[in-house]
Amino acid sequence: MAHVVTCFVRNCGAVLLTLRSEETGTYSGRWAGISGYIEGDPDDAEADAWRELREETGLGEDDLELVRAGETVEVEDEEGSFVVHPFLFESDTRTVTTNEELAEIAWTDPTAIRNRPTVPRLWETWRRVAPTVETVRTDRTHGSAWISARALEALRDAAIEADDWAAVAKIGRELRDARPSMAAVCNRVNHVLSTSERTPESVATVAIRELDAAFESDEKAARTLVRRLRDAEVSGVATLSRSGTVSAALRKLDPTSLLAAESRPEREGVTVAETVAEETDAAVTVTTEAALPAALSRCETAVDAVVVGADAVHPDGSVVNKTGTSVLASAAQSAGVPVYVVAASDKVRPAGTASRDAADEMCAESPHEAVYDGDADVDVFAPTFERVSADLVDGLATEKGLLDAAAVRRVAVEHAEHAAWTD
Incomplete structure (x- = not known):
């Protein structure tokens, strides 16, 4: 199987989707992230991710922060067999310089992936790097404005996949309680769930709206x-x-x-x-x-x-x-x-x-070891x-x-x- 990278670039909650041109060897006319073949060791796929980003968008380390790498996704169809290595980057700009491999770009909510003709399993690939209850609970790098935005994204994605209100409410309670010291997480999740029509579709729609409002409020x-x-x-x-x-x-x-x-x-x-x-x-x-x-x-x-x-x-x-x-x-x-x-x-x-x-x-x-990592019983x-x-x-x-x-x-x-x- 060939190994490829798929990079999602996010800015204020929107991700960069690209329409593959006829210059690409596979899946032309379909939407994707920033993708390309891994030229070296698949265990060092991050190097190829940065290379593809520079070549296809002009973005580099001064513009992007690597948020996380996700578990691989295997694809096998008439176009070939691939192991996809997902990456999520945060960008401080939406200005990109594309090359001939991209016919069109769109900054959009990630849920749009489900309504577009995309490369195989793109939504699943996104979910491998998308925020979850666990990432909201364990993030010790960012402030509460950032983390509350990730909570809204996790609620949105869960709602898109949910079958009923009960499933959404369960995720909502988990997100609400994930960071008790951060009021914005609780308040923003509560606001979405209290103003929705108590259906998964409504929760997803309101979460998208409130995510935009959250970034505007901070600004x-x-x-x-x-x-x-x-x-x-x-x-x-x-x-x-x-x-x-x-x-x-x-x-x-x-x-x-x-x-x-x-x-x-x-x-x-x-x-x-x-x-x-x-x-x-x-x-x-x-x-x-x-x-x-x-x-x-x-x-x-x-x-x-x-x-x-x-x-x-x-x-x-x-x-x-x-x-x-x-x-x-x-x-x-x-x-x-x-x-x-x-x-x-x-x-x-x-x-x-x-x-x-x-x-x-x-x-x-x-963490205990951040203060004292010695052997004494203290x-x-x-x-x-x-x-x-x-x-x-x-x-x-x-x-x-x-x-x-x-x-x-x-x-x-x-x-x-x-x-x-x-x-």
Whole structure:
């Protein structure tokens, strides 16, 4: 059997589908991902995936992040016998430069695969790399905005394949409970299921719509923050975050300087620092969470504002974020520096769930070996998240604007209404 790669390139929930031209040796006139023969060792198929992407789209390592490789799919028909190696990449652009092998391209929801004439088993190939309940539950690399989008994708795909409402509801409950510390996951899944017509087809349709809305909400939240910071003539920013929304806001703001702390032991926050250093003219300094109070006063460039993301916002205005945020917020308050949280309003917890969720938040911990990998019999306490008091936060920037305490409570009540779909 010949070995081939099939690469799915995703941008804001849409994937790149390509129509194979007559220049291809097989399956001309059919839709596919970015595909091609593996020229070397099939165990090193990733190298061929990158080569095909460069040749057929012009995209390279500066544009793409490899999300995952999936289990192979075997195809055997009149065109030949193939072992397909699936890959999923995340792209920061939809601008591609195609070659003669592609007659047409389309950025579309992946469920469109099921309604187009495609190469054999393309939907199954997609499912080998598509988000699932397990990937939502175990992702320790991305922030909650990213992970909640993956939850909506997993719900959409499950609904497309489901036979009845009960099957969809089961997946919905699993996704809702997969990341209890991340309110956006729960709220976005609840919103889809509560506003659908309780059929698999309706759930899939609403999930697609809400996925688009989620990306728009994060973008609008970033713009809200940037307007506030520009009005205040902020030039120096400090952060402790791995939030994609924080990164987007900082790229738009283009501050003079950024003080970025990493959260030990998994060093969350370094990616934000690297992104801002690469994509803006800001002078970027990385520090540790323990050194933040000293860094605020001793760095050569003054800090005018602190900006962090949130995994959740409680109805009382307190914020759940990476461990170390309280230290940063307290030091900022002592220095007279305002603290702003940027997050979509879907990160506000439903009213009436605070006591349960407060316990859930403290259950999330970094792996034991990330803190101590020696042989001594020692325990490790390394909570991933902590709750930051509302009196340390000067504003919550969302797609609805800069919210005060009363507005946060109204959003919490609305989310509680959506959560009632299980009743």
